[in-house]
Structures are given as structure tokens and as C-alpha cells.
Amino acid sequence: MAAPQTQAAMMEAPGSYPSVRISARRRWLALDLPELWAYRELLYFFVWRDIKVRYKQTVIGAAWAILQPVMTMLVFSLFFGRLAKIPSQGLPYPVFYYCALLPWMYFSTAMQGATNIVVDQQRVITKIYFPRVVLPIAAVLSGLLDFAISFLVFLAMMVYYRIMPTAAIIWLPGFTLLAILTALGVGLWLSALNALYRDVRYVLPFLVQFWMFASPVAYPSSLVPEKWRWLYGLNPMAGIIEGFRWALTGHGQPPGMLLAASAAGVILLVFSGLIYYHSVEGTIADVV
Amino acid sequence: MSVAIHMESLGKRYRIGRRARYLTLRERLTSVLQSPARWLRSTSSGNSDRGPRYIWALRNVSFDLQEGEVLGLIGRNGAGKTTLLKILSRVTQPTEGSAEIRGRVGSLLEVGTGFHLELTGRENTYLNGAILGMGKKEIARKFDDIVAFAEVGDFIDTPLKHYSTGMQMRLAFAVAAHFEPQILLVDEVLAVGDLAFQKKCLAKMGEVAHAGRTIVFVTHQMNQIRRLCEKVIWMDGGTIRQVGPTNEVVGAYESAVLSGESAGRVSDDSAHVKARFLRWEIVEPHGPRPNVLDTPGPLTVRFVVDVKSAIPHAHHGIGLYDADRKLLWGTALKQFHLDAGVQQFVYNLPDLPVKPGAYCWRVTLWDDEELVDGWECVPDLLVATKPVTHWLDEWAGILNIPSRFTVAPLEQEPIDHLEAKHENAR
Secondary structure (H helix, E strand, O other): OOOOOOHHHHHOOOOOOOEEEEEOOOOOOOOOHHHHHHOHHHHHHHHHHHHHHHOOOOOOHHHHHHHHHHHHHHHHHHHHHHHOOOOOOOOOHHHHHHHHHHHHHHHHHHHHHHHHHHHHOHHHHOOOOOOOOHHHHHHHHHHHHHHHHHHHHHHHHHHHOOOOOOHHHHHHHHHHHHHHHHHHHHHHHHHHHHHHOOHHHHHHHHHHHHHHHOOOOOOOHHHOOHHHHHHHHOOHHHHHHHHHHHHHHOOOOOOHHHHHHHHHHHHHHHHHHHHHHHHHHHHHHHHO | OOEEEEEEEEEEEEEEOOOOOOOOHHHHHHHHHHOHHHHHHHHHHOOOOOOOEEEEEEEEEEEEEEOOOEEEEEOOOOOOHHHHHHHHOOOOOOOEEEEEEEOOEEEEOOOOOOOOOOOEHHHHHHHHHHHHOOOHHHHHHHHHHHHHHHOOHHHHHOEHHHOOHHHHHHHHHHHHHOOOOOEEEEOOOOOOOOHHHHHHHHHHHHHHHHOOOEEEEEOOOHHHHHHHOOEEEEEEOOEEEEEEEHHHHHHHHHHHHHOOOOOOOOOOOOOOOOEEEEEEEEEEOOOOOOOEEOOOOOEEEEEEEEEOOOEEEEEEEEEEEEOOOOEEEEEEEEEEEEOOEEEEEEEEEOOOOEOOEEEEEEEEEEEOOEEEEEEEOOOOEEEOOOOOOOOOHHHHOOEOOOOEEEOOOOOOOOOOEEEOOOOOOO
16 A cells, blocks of 8 residues: 555556555554545545434434533533532633633534444445545534534523633634544544444543543533643543633633543554554454 | 556455454453453454354455556456455555556446435436546536436436436436546446346447456356356356457357356366256247346246266256345256156246346256256346336335226226336336
């Protein structure tokens, strides 16, 4: 698999054919970016199909993208806020929770979509070649539409609660990118494992639940003792969620130490995920 | 001319037997815990006596295909044709050896890959095209041709789930037929679909073949091979048995099949057998292809047996299997006398109302308790009648029987006869 087919090469005149080499050897290098770029249209179509199909045959369609975080926000505000009186950094409970649910809901759906996509698309995988890494990437990207829709609700909430955005908001795209990468990193690991061991499908709901409680969704990370904060930060979602709260409302502390640990965690996760996914990639069609 | 595909001792090994195709984590963990040493050995060497067993689906395949050549791959099931095609299309990796391909490769291991029933015909055309490797602009340019070719007309903006099976197939074929890579790898995708449309696809493929493209083509249908290919590889047991010009190799293959040498024989030493099935054909209704049934109604099927020496206490069994190897019909005759010479076993059936598709006869001949010959008949029986049952595959069942439907009050003779409409019902 030395030289990839490229879109550009397709346009070239005969005689200057790109050459594809097929052999048992695999390069350990995880990501072939030129090849991925050549398959960008396929990536686009996978994202497009995922979005198209998701809300077909549902009654209220894309309203689910709003209902889910809003209902969860209401439940959290009532139980963790009103009843358990968890500190909320001086924010109204609905705002406090919704800020965290935005990245969390995105992360959990994107991660689950990425985990299942290799098994769901096994027909396609066993019939045609494309860089397999396109699949988890598509799953992670298609979740962004729901994220954007639920973000609109937050804008309405900001108006209602008269919260003025601060300069911190310029960090928001960075935190969003980190959330995407985290979902991708976990998705790479879990989708490859899922192709080999179907247990992953059953582990997933628990993983999502545990992970949520290990992240500052329902409580602020200031409840975690200072000396353990760095360890807590190894969960990338910790830094990302605190980052969202801070960037959107200006309340709380900029998650310095926490964020550095989270960013390191994400990078580790994505790279190891790519390497593992790639090591399984060659045999995925034989085992799914 | 330059080399388009260069294969060098390609081999593919699959694991079979004790292990399931995928493991649960618990199985792997317990196997590691029980005998870590063995686990380490089996993962590092990949081969231990007590570990899983392996089979070579493909071994030592070396071949050069020139640019512009049309190559046919033939051989019985399990000979390695599809494995080779999967390696060349990069769906799976070879275990050993290598190949080099020059040019934009497209593979059609099935038609309609990625079709989604909730999406419309238009959306599926774009999706399927993109999965095959066509760009968005390319699909847009060919879109009208594809729709015209598929003959789906106004249905193009209707979700695929409202299409009849025939329409879905036609759309899938139409997209595939308009896919024009420099090197095309095609598995047996033309075996189904109604006959007229098959012909149209063949004609389209013929066009492509004569446009100077390199094609590798797998099929069981020798007349397709004869029509399309210049060169043929005969695969047997995962290796190349013979390569050469089409007529030569197909001829050798067919005579090998006819003499019962390969192709699903139960007993295989051909020297001193008492009898052999030679061939089978549909006698009535008579058509250009003796293995294709395209009209409903009575039919006569003939199996020709070469009886070397008389069998006084012959038994004979017959079974009809579908593509999933499910037995659909079977019967047996006991204790009859069979004279020496070439005999024909003739079956008259009032009808064979099975849904269109590929089927396989299996015939046996016994001398008392001893199996004289068992044959999985080659070629397959292709039923190409018009489908008259439910337009969705999952509700169509296996019988292709027309029906009449009437509604009337219970105390009254039914008057208004409504013929159930199938093909284009929404």
C-alpha cells in the first residue's frame, strides 16, 4: 500500500497511473493523510447519510437534538441542584448544567456512534476498499449537527438569564475541537475492539454512565481535592467540560492545569487509537 | 502495452475450526489465564498444533495482466476466485506475496453496496456511487443516464423501501454499469435479476470491455466468459490450474466438469465407477440456455447418466437447494433396474414456483447401499421468471405464486375481481 490512489491521479492521463502495492506487510505509521484527503468525498457522504438517516421515521425529527439535553438539564437542576444543593459557581443551575451537557452529550453520542459504526457497516467493509479510518471520523463529525442545534438553545438561555459572553468565548472552538478529538480517540479504540469482541456493545452503556460521573457534568471540578486534580484531568472530558463552562459564561477558573493534563490525555488517546485501529484495520474485513 | 496487474505468489490463509469467527472477550481472557504460555506462542508464531487450524484459500498465485485485457476467473466454489478478487480490491490483505496494480481500481463485489432503504433512489445513487469511488461531479454528470438505464423513472425520489426487488436491483446495476475505472474487478454480480435486464448489463459490460479497460471477471456462467473474456484463469483448490486463451481453458474446464472430475463430486476416483452423471438440462420449455427457467408452468428436466455396467438394484435421489443451501424439494426412487449405456432420468413437474434466483440440483445414484455417484449439478438452475409476490424481499417468501384477491360481503358471491398488483405497487 505504498502510493495511495488520489483523486488528482484519477484525472491524470493514462500512462501516469498511480500504482498501488498490496502485500502482507503493514506500515506501522497510523494515518495516511494524502489517502484520507483523496477519500474526502466518501467521508462527506458517510456523514451526510448518517445525518439523513438518523431522524427518518422519527415523529419529531431533529427536535430530539434539543429535547435530550433540555430534559437532562431539567432533571439535573432539580435533583443535583435544588435537592442536593451542589455548588454551581454562582451560575443558575440550568445554565450550569446545560454548559456541561453540551460537550458531554456530543461526546457520548459521537463516541457511541463511532464505536458501533464498524460493525454496522460490515456489509460495506467486506465489499469495498476505502481507508477504514473514514468510518469513525464520519461518525464523530455527524454528531456535530446535533451539537450545533442544541447550542442554539443555549443562546436562548443566555438571553433569558442575561449572561453576557466574556472574552473567554474565543477559546470555545478549541474546546470543541478537543471534544471531537476525544470522541475520535475513544471511538477508534472501541470500534476496533468492537469488531473483534462484541462485548464492547454491552460495556458501552456502563462506560458512558461511569464516565459521566467521572466528569464534572453534575458537579464542579472544584469539589475534587486540589492534589488529585491532575489525575482527574487525565480524563480529557474533565478539562473540556470545565473549559466549556468557563468559555461560555466567564464563571469559574480557566482550567489551566486541568486543561494541560486533558490535552495531553487527548493526544495520547488519539495517537494510540490510530495505531491500534490501524493494526486491526487490515484484518477487519475478515473478522466482522 | 504495459502490465496493469502484477501478482506475485499471493496467498491467503484463514483460520477455521475450533474458534468462532469472533471471540468474546471472556473467551480470550480465559484462554490467556489458563495457559499464558500457549497463548503467547500461538499469537507470536501464529501456528501451533493444538491451536486453531488454518486453511489456505489461496496459495502461490502469480500472474501478469496486461493493460486492456479482459480476464475471466473460473473454477468451482471455494476455488479461491473471490478471495483473489478481494485481495486485488484491497478488501482483505494477503497473508503472503504481493501484488501491484497500476491504474484507478474499482471493484464490484456486489451491487448496491451501502444502499439504505430509508433514502430515496436519488440519494442512494449518490451514496452508492461515492462508495464505489465515483466523485460527486462524475455522478451528477451520469445521473440522468443511470436513471434511464435503471428504468425507475418517477420513483427516483421515492425511498428505496417502496421499490420492488426488481427495481432495487436495476438501480444497483445501473450505478455499477456507469462506473468506469481503468481497472474493474467484478464478482458474480450478474447472476440474478431478470433475464432481459441481465442482457442489457452484459451489453453495457461488453462496451466497457471493448473500450480498452482492464477487467477481471468472476462467474460460473461460461457463455458470459466466452462473450467477454480473452483470457481465462482456472482456479482449483486455491491455486492456478490453467491459464490461457478463453476457448482453450473453458473447454478444458467444462470437460473436466462433465467427466465429473471436480465440481462437487462425492466420489472422486473416476477410473472404475459403475456410473456417472454427465449433464443436466431443462428439456421443456425449450430455451436458448438449458439451465434457465424463464416461464412458469409445467417443465421437464433431464439428467444424463453414463452407466458403465448395469445396476440391478439402483436407488436414485434428487434434491433442489436454494442459494443458502436449504433443501426445497427432494424425492427418491428405490429399487429399479438400470441398464448399461447412456441413460436419461427425466422429471416432469407441473410447475416450479420458486422466486427468481440461483438454485442447485443435487442428484445421487446408489447401488444398494453403495453410493455410485453424487453430483451437485453444474451449472446452477437459474430461475428467471417474473416475480409476482410481495415487492419487498423480506415479505416475498420463497414461492413465486400469483394470487387473486377479492372483497365481498360474506353472504354474497364475490363480483369485483381485483388482480393483486405487484410490480409497481407503492
